[in-house]
Structures are given as structure tokens and as C-alpha cells.
Amino acid sequence: MHLEVFAEGNSFLHKLDPRIKILVLLLFAIFCAISQNLLIPFIYLLLSIFLVWLAKLHFKTLLNRIIGANFFIFFIWIFIPISYQKNPYIDLGIIKLSWEGVKYALSITLKCNAIILATIALLATSSIFSIAHAMSHLKVPDKLVMIFFLFYRYISVIHEEYIKIKRAVLARGFKSGTNLHTYKTYAYIVGALLIKSFQRSTEIYRAMLARGFNGIFPLYEHFELKKIDFLFGIILSIIVILIYFL
Amino acid sequence: MNNIPIIKLENINFGYDSRFILNNLNLEIFYGEKIGLMGPNGSGKTTLLYILTGFLKPFSGKIIILGKERKEEKDFLEVRQKIGLLFQDSDAQLFCPTVKEDIAFGPLNLKKSRTEVKEIIKKIANTFNIQHLLNRPIYQLSAGEKKIIALATVFAMDPICYLLDEPSDGLDETTKKRLKDLLNTWVKTCLIVSHDKEFLRDVVKKIYVLKDGQIFPYQDFFQEG
Incomplete structure (x- = not known):
């Protein structure tokens, strides 16, 4: 099974230092998850789509992954609009749909997809080994x-x-x-x-x-932070924070 | 029967990623032929066997087995029921909890009745001298024992043609001799992949070499000392 399909690319994002990518993604995920209303999650979604575009990923494979992930979100759409305790309602005879509930479900969908896309664009573009490697560098x-x-x-x-x-x-x-x-x-x-x-x-x-394993994976190659890594990290972090306070 | 090949490959091309393994390969195996296949490591011998049994699909070329062209998965069911494949790694072959059940698996797929299967197990156990192993769990067997059981599971199906990937690997002298006898008396048609020259010399009549993605006859094999 080939799980690292997205790691084989040669785009700008593929070449970035995984440590920076992990940190930026962390920031992105936190701010995206705590953002309110619909507009800000939507802008985050646009940003993640931009990142995916930057990574030049294979569209069909990407679509498959997204559909797989959205299968779980589908259940949110079944339950939340029916069970949300807030007015106004849309009366459909037997069941009442809460308008607020629909908005809430939409907001969850936007946020989930934004985070999933950003994760694919940032993390899946490095090999799992270098992600693990970067994680141990990040203590x-x-x-x-x-x-x-x-x-x-x-x-x-x-x-x-x-x-x-x-x-x-x-x-x-x-x-x-x-x-x-x-x-x-x-x-x-x-x-x-x-x-x-x-x-x-x-x-x-x-x-x-x-072969002398003692519980710790030895690190053979080390990463090297370049100017472009710093630049990318800082700019994207600023954008992420700015969107939140929009 | 003798003039139609059981297996015929025409211009088979296959590779992994961009690396070509089989390059316009042609092969014919007639009823009653016993062929040995040699070739350097990584030359595609196992790949060839997987193509014959439909586990890998060639990029191009024709696979004609038992007189019919085989293309899709469903075409290969008949092939797999009539042509026995011994995997190089016995662990890949065996998966049932006990030896007995593993031997029974093939004949059951051939829709044999319980009594027939019982007879087959008995016969196979006698031939391979493995009565004492029949009730043992597979994962407790040694590597050599696994090889014998794997061979037994193939023989239990009584295929028309045997495709054996390194059958003599890891067997002791006595067992190897028994296997040679079996191949000489029981088996009519086979393709044996092996590096064991002495073994091949005793069981096959013809040697092919797989090199650079094509098959060549090994002319002087039986003259060499």
C-alpha cells in the first residue's frame, strides 16, 4: 500500500523544512478551530485551498481523501440540524430543522475541510520519516x-x-x-x-x-533551516492570525 | 492435447514503476514438458509466475492458458484451480490454523466432497510423510516443514501444470530426494524456478534462462559437469 503518494512531489511546499510546517499547521489548526461564524472559517478554507494549489497535488487522489474524510462529517449533518435547541426553526411537518443548527453544521464542515486540506498540503508533502524526525527535533x-x-x-x-x-x-x-x-x-x-x-x-x-536498537531512533540526517523556511513560517503565521482577527 | 500449449505468453511487457522487468517476453509450455527456469536475482522469475496466475497484470501482451486468452480477474479462477502455484515464501502460502485444514483448502475449492477431501489428505500425508504434522498449527512449524506443507497443499489439488518457485529451498537431503521422486513420477508438466542446478538436473528436461526481460534456452546445461 502506498500511503505517501503526496510526499513525492517537487513543489515549493515539498522542499520546506518539516519543522516549520508542523509549527505553522499547529497554529493554523488552533486558530481555525476556535474561529467563530461562517466567514472566517471560509477564509481559512480558501487559504488551505491555496496551500493545496501551491503543493501541486494530484487532484483525483486528493478528492478521494477528502470524500473519505467528509463521510464522517455527513453524520453531523444528520443529527445537528434536528437536535439543535435554538430558533428559528424551518418547519418540515414531522421534523423541525433549526436554522442555527444548519449554520453550526456548515461551520464545522468548513473548519474540518480547511484543517484537512492544510494538513495534506503541509504534512503529507513530507515523508512520514521526516515528519517523525521533525517531531523529535521539536522535543x-x-x-x-x-x-x-x-x-x-x-x-x-x-x-x-x-x-x-x-x-x-x-x-x-x-x-x-x-x-x-x-x-x-x-x-x-x-x-x-x-x-x-x-x-x-x-x-x-x-x-x-x-542492530543495537535501544528504544530511540537515531537521527542520521539533520535538517537545515533556510531563509525561505523562516520567511514562509512568518508570513503564513501572520496571515493565519490576521484572518482570525478580521 | 500435445500440440496445444497449456501456457502461452506472447510479447509480455511488465515493469515496476519505470523499471522494465519483462520485455517482449514469449513463453510456451506444452503438456508433458518439464522446464527449469534460472536467472539472476531480480530478473523477474517470480514476477513471471505472478503474471501467469493473474496476480500481476502485464502492460501489454497476451496470456493464453488452456487455450483461452486470460485478461480479467474472473478468467484466472479456472487457471488457479488447474495450475498449481508454489510461492517462494511458504509463509505466503499457508494461512489456515492447522496443516490439515490448509491441505483441505484447495480440494474444497475444487468442490470435492468431505469424504474425497479426507482421502486426499490421507494420500498426501502418506506421500509427503507428514502424518505427524497434520494436526499441528502452521505457525509452530519450522521453515523446512512449512516448505513441505506448502508443496503438499499444491499437490493436493492435483493440478495439470505445476509452477514451483524455489521448491528445493531449505529442504534436507532426504526430503529433497523424496520431492525429486515425486516430481519424476507424479508430475507431468511443470515450470520450476530454482538456483539449485543439481536439483534441476534430476527433475527437468529443459532449462530456460530469464535475462534482460526475455527467455532464452540454456543449451549446454545438461552437458556441463
Whole structure:
């Protein structure tokens, strides 16, 4: 599975120092989340769209990710307008929709999408390894960084294991149907997946220990802050703060 | 039967990202042919087997198996039921909780009845001498034992053609000899990927080499000492 599709680019944002990107994103996310009304979240959304444009990301892949994330927001649209306790109402016979509730749901949607897009534009344009690396430079506890990195690393390992098992199943002419053989096979696949990923992790842990791992990921390459990084960080931070006080 | 190839590849092109692995590759395997396939590491031997079984789709070219062109996933169901594939990594082959169930999996997919499957397990266990392993969980087996079980799961399906990726890898002398006997008596048609020259010399009649994305006959293989 290829999770770092957006990291392979050559845009301005790809070349920035990940430390700056993490800090700016943090600022962006906080100010965007606490902003009021509809106009300011909307401007944040425009800003994040601008960042995505700057990163020159593959549009179709991006759209897929956004749709996936908005699936969760969809539920907000079902519940909030019906349950919000504020006037005025839009009377639809059986149910009453709160106008304030609709506004509230819209505001959440705008903010979520702004933050998601900004995260993709800023963080997904660096490889996971350099993000983890930047996190440890920013004095995030080593254990957290390691959990983050291994978590990411193992999503693809488990996916690889799944592909292997699926091949093994297909190679012997399996065809799913509505029968016990099919259900049993699926159960075996899940079981095998659990055991195999556990085995894999044990093996890799051994391989890490064999090479002198002592709980901390050593940093091999170091980042270098350039003028352009500072400039980008300062300008974007000012914009983010200004939008908030608009 | 003898003049139609079981497997025919025409001008197959395949690569990973921008790296070309198979370059206008052609291959024919006729009924009754036993072929060994050699080639340097990374030359695309496993890739070729995955293309034959439909796990990888070539960029271009024709795959004709059992007289029919195979293009989509559904075309390969028949291929996979009639052509047995042994994976290079036995861990990739085995996934059921116990050895017995893993051997039963293929025959069950071929819609064999419970009694038939029972017979097959018994027969296979005798042939491979693995009666003592039948009820053991897969993950407790040693690497060599896993290889034998993986072979057993392929043989249990009694395929028309065997595609074996490094079958002799990690086997002890006794087991290797038994495997050679099996390949000589039981198997009619096969393509064996291996680096084990001595093993190949005893079981196949023809050697191909995969190099620079194409297949060449290895002329002097059987004359070499």
C-alpha cells in the first residue's frame, strides 16, 4: 500500500523544512478551530485551498481523501440540524430543522475541510520519516514519536500480509459464496493476519535489537533551516492570525 | 492435447514503476514438458509466475492458458484451480490454523466432497510423510516443514501444470530426494524456478534462462559437469 503518494512531489511546499510546517499547521489548526461564524472559517478554507494549489497535488487522489474524510462529517449533518435547541426553526411537518443548527453544521464542515486540506498540503508533502524526525527535533517525547512512526510503518506491513494471504487463497482457486467454506476461510484470513502480523513484529523487533536498537531512533540526517523556511513560517503565521482577527 | 500449449505468453511487457522487468517476453509450455527456469536475482522469475496466475497484470501482451486468452480477474479462477502455484515464501502460502485444514483448502475449492477431501489428505500425508504434522498449527512449524506443507497443499489439488518457485529451498537431503521422486513420477508438466542446478538436473528436461526481460534456452546445461 502506498500511503505517501503526496510526499513525492517537487513543489515549493515539498522542499520546506518539516519543522516549520508542523509549527505553522499547529497554529493554523488552533486558530481555525476556535474561529467563530461562517466567514472566517471560509477564509481559512480558501487559504488551505491555496496551500493545496501551491503543493501541486494530484487532484483525483486528493478528492478521494477528502470524500473519505467528509463521510464522517455527513453524520453531523444528520443529527445537528434536528437536535439543535435554538430558533428559528424551518418547519418540515414531522421534523423541525433549526436554522442555527444548519449554520453550526456548515461551520464545522468548513473548519474540518480547511484543517484537512492544510494538513495534506503541509504534512503529507513530507515523508512520514521526516515528519517523525521533525517531531523529535521539536522535543516531542521519543516514545510518542516512535509509536507514531511504527504505527505508520505497520499499516503497510499488515496490508502486505493481507495481500499475501489473499494471493494464497486465490492461488488455490477460492471463490466466495454463501456457504460455510467461505465464512470459515474469511475467519482464517483474519486469524492468520493477526498471527502473522504479530510474528512479523516480533521478527522486526529482533532485527532491530540485533542492530543495537535501544528504544530511540537515531537521527542520521539533520535538517537545515533556510531563509525561505523562516520567511514562509512568518508570513503564513501572520496571515493565519490576521484572518482570525478580521 | 500435445500440440496445444497449456501456457502461452506472447510479447509480455511488465515493469515496476519505470523499471522494465519483462520485455517482449514469449513463453510456451506444452503438456508433458518439464522446464527449469534460472536467472539472476531480480530478473523477474517470480514476477513471471505472478503474471501467469493473474496476480500481476502485464502492460501489454497476451496470456493464453488452456487455450483461452486470460485478461480479467474472473478468467484466472479456472487457471488457479488447474495450475498449481508454489510461492517462494511458504509463509505466503499457508494461512489456515492447522496443516490439515490448509491441505483441505484447495480440494474444497475444487468442490470435492468431505469424504474425497479426507482421502486426499490421507494420500498426501502418506506421500509427503507428514502424518505427524497434520494436526499441528502452521505457525509452530519450522521453515523446512512449512516448505513441505506448502508443496503438499499444491499437490493436493492435483493440478495439470505445476509452477514451483524455489521448491528445493531449505529442504534436507532426504526430503529433497523424496520431492525429486515425486516430481519424476507424479508430475507431468511443470515450470520450476530454482538456483539449485543439481536439483534441476534430476527433475527437468529443459532449462530456460530469464535475462534482460526475455527467455532464452540454456543449451549446454545438461552437458556441463
